[in-house]
Amino acid sequence: MNFDKILSIAGRPGLWEIKAQTRNGVVAQSVIDGKKLPVNIQNNISILDEIAIYTYTEEVPLREVFQTIAEKNNFEKTISHKSSKNELLEFFQEILPEYDEDRVYVSDIKKIIQWYNLLIEKGITDFKVKEKEEDSESNTDSEA
Numbered sequence: 352m353n354f355d356k357i358l359s360i361a362g363r364p365g366l367w368e369i370k371a372q373t374r375n376g377v378v379a380q381s382v383i384d385g386k387k388l389p390v391n392i393q394n395n396i397s398i399l400d401e402i403a404i405y406t407y408t409e410e411v412p413l414r415e416v417f418q419t420i421a422e423k424n425n426f427e428k429t430i431s432h433k434s435s436k437n438e439l440l441e442f443f444q445e446i447l448p449e450y451d452e453d454r455v456y457v458s459d460i461k462k463i464i465q466w467y468n469l470l471i472e473k474g475i476t477d478f479k480v481k482e483k484e485e486d487s488e489s490n491t492d493s494e495a
Contacts (some may be wrong), residue, residue, distance in 0.1 A: 352475055354400055354414060357382070357468070358401050366469055382473055387397035399466070404459075405451040413463070418478040419446050425475045432465035439464070 358379065366386070367379035376391045387461055390396060403410035422494045423446065430442055436457050443450060443460045470476075 352382075352473070354475070354478060355398065357399045357470075357475075359397045359399065359462075360388075360390060361397075363388070366399070366466055370425065382469060401484055404447060404463075405454040406449040408449060411447060411450075414478045414480065416447055416463060417470070420464075421471070421476060421478060426471070428468045428471050429464060432461040432468070486491050 352368055358367050360367055360379065365381055365383040365476060367381055367390075369377050370380045370387065371378040373389065376389065376394070377389045377396075378387055380387045399413055400412040404416055423429075430438060432439075433444070439457055439460045442464075443455075459463060
């Protein structure tokens with residue numbers, strides 16, 4: 352399962368994987384139970400690879416936040432998203448000390464932790480950018 356094919360659908364629990372593209376959207380499969388669902392372009396969907404977390408200086412890609420959590424927890428599950436507000440805030444402060452507390456809400460932190468644990472449970476533990484993507488970026492830079 353490719354990280355750049357995993358998405359969140361507003362109003363639907365869990366994470367979904369893009370299985371096919373249709374004229375009006377995509378066919379997504381639940382990471383939790385494997386059920387397939389046609390997703391219309393009018394649905395609010397977010398591809399995890401395009402999500403970033405606000406900090407005081409920049410936006411940090413969700414992929415990097417997941418990688419930090421994974422390294423801190425030896426690539427195993429972390430605290431529950433149902434932990435107390437103080438535990439969640441303390442945990443996230445350790446993971447991303449410079450996160451913007453005015454723009455990143457507890458509900459966002461819960462979602463990040465829930466998604467991370469779900470991905471780990473499903474065996475997705477590599478959150479680093481693939482070398483192929485890095486190589487194509489460096490080739491573009493050298494040609495300019």
